[in-house]
Amino acid sequence: MGTGAQTERKVSVLTDDEAIVVTHEDVDRANDRARVERARRGRGLRARAWLLWLLIGPGILVMLGENDGPSMLAYAATGSKFGVGFFLPFTILTFVMALVVQEMTVRLGAATHRGHAELIFERFGPFWGWFSMIDLGIGNFLTLITEFIAVRAGLGFFGVPPWAAVLVALGVLYSALLSHRYWTWERVTLAAAAFNLIFIPVALMTHPHWNMVAEALRTWRPLPGLNKDTILILLSVIGATVTPWMLFFQQSATVDKGMTTKDIHFGRIDTVLGAGLAALAALGAILATAPLFGKISADNFEAAQFAQALQPIIGRFGASLFALGMVEAGIVASITISTSSAYAFGEVTRRPHSLNLPVSEGKSFYAVLSLCAAAAAGIVLIPGLPLVFVVLVVNVVAVLAMPPALVFLYMLVNDKEIMGDVPSPRWANALAALVVLLLTAAGVLYGVSVVAPQVLTWLGGK
């Protein structure tokens, strides 16, 4: 039934003594669901593949979206500072951690049809709700700034002035919204996110020593020295994969897509696919910059500097691909993170919040989305701001904010009153608890490295 284009207003349907209001957003979502239900009735591999194609999206987007500007810079810094070693398997471990917690958001969204911010506010009250919102708001805005820094630095490699680079990023972001249709927005953003894999051919151009790679993956060695710089990189790598905005985004996107409990299995496949692709891109960035090990200082790294440093090794074409990868990482993440902020704002203020909304019905949703991005883009253009420091700090802040966010997720996904018969399985709960412990321990280690670095020396570092 393809009547979405004509359905721009609301209608009240009276069933018995209750009035049900149907909106444009509902009609679009129902059309999407009808397509899924038709695909579900099909038999054979082709029908299953088509169903998977219809249901993938939020998982891949959230994982490739989190391979954002500061994340790719963190991976590049890791490669150039430590070469091939401990951080290769460690990066894979961080994606496993992300997979565990993101699967919970799919389950929660599909079972409750509510966004994460909405559930925290309504279930636990505004006191804890506002704490979560402040964490999310500060984290999202700082991260958005870093996305535009990445775009500016990446396009700067080609001589594009900062104002033009920022306009390009905003142009892509606003273009993705033009359809006012979740499905179209999702597919456009997925197509853009696919370019994140550009780091894989760049890595291959550096001719990695595959024996060393295999050895590092097997033994987690060579180990880096335990010192302040290593701890900062460690937290940056964790924060490059596991952050609060991902929880809010994937749950809201799952709801906006219209997924139900029947789709949880495909939502899980979507998340696994996303984690796998994003891990490959992350490993690509580490391997691509590994030849710079011992050749440049990665303490004040910027995307353009990495691309320039790589040019003698992989040529102008390879360095250009690396710079373009940074641009893509920044643009896709600016789309997903600003959308996450807009979803959360709408959920908390009980205003309409869906990418299926026409502008006339979703003014506040589109306004928050657009203004967040525009403000972050504007800040990047202010001369003299310590932008490199923001890039370094943003992943650390994300890691620190994760344990409280994960406790709320854990409580919600095990809440039988709202989850019905699909609460999180015990093995997932155990893994999520382990993730909380690991993230808290990493945060404490970072605190020790700053406040009492001599303790690291005592622990066996330098």
Added chain:
Amino acid sequence: MTREHEHISEADAGFVLSMLEPDQLAASKRVAVPRRPIRGGTLVLLWTLRVYLLFMLAVVFWQAWTAAR
């Protein structure tokens, strides 16, 4: 069935109701999920993590301030 606007037909509305679960409708979001009080160990855990976060953020900004100097 009463229509407030002309752009969504009754057939469309019926189609929507047949395809979506009741709590998937945008209008259903007006009804809040019931509150669940937080007590005991959970409350202690949440406050501990809140204090942890505030302390660690102070550490981050202290590091920023010393680096800037």
